[in-house]
Amino acid sequence: MNNLTIGALILIAIVVLPYLFLSFRKLSRHNMPFFKAFNPSYNLKRFEADELKKSLSPIITEMETKRVSNFINHWTAKFENNKLNVEDVKMLNELLATGKEDQVNGILALHPQAMAQYTAINKDLNPVVAEPENPHFEKSDSVY
Structure with missing residues (x-):
């Protein structure tokens, strides 16, 4: 071996050995997974945050399930007890106006009579007014 090869090996050892010692220390002290311990950007704070996230995950899932x-249950009870009121219909119309048709369709799909109740109240709320015919305007059959 020549001096250049020996120098390169010593330089590599100077860089790699401290990295390996620190990685093995993380692995043994904190019970980190093997590959995460050797990731230089994965530190103890990040590991603790991941562990906390894992421990809180079932609680958060349960809270979301209860909220849904x-x-x-809130909307189904309104439709079953015929307690859908004008304010609810206005709120659903506002959701439709903001482009949340999927949410409104999901709410109305919760009960078989939901759409009928909604349309009945909405019809009273927004009566359809026929436009009076203008005697000066005649429909044309021509196409531009």
Whole structure:
């Protein structure tokens, strides 16, 4: 071996050995997964945050499930007890105006009579007014 090869090996050892010692220390002290311990950007704070996220995940999932079930029960009870009122219809119309048709369709799909109740109240709320015919305007059959 020549001096250049020996120098390169010593330089590599100077860089790699501290990295390996620190990685093995993270692996043994904090019970990190093997590949995460050797990731230089993965530190103890990030590991603790991931562990906390894992421990809170079932609680958050349960809270979201309860929130969704309460939402469904709220709207289903309104439709079953015929307690859908004008304010609810106005709120659904506002959702439609903001482009949330999927949400309104999902709410109205919760009960078989929901669409009928909604249209009945909406018809009273927004009566359809026929436009009076203008005697000075005649429809043309021509196409431009």
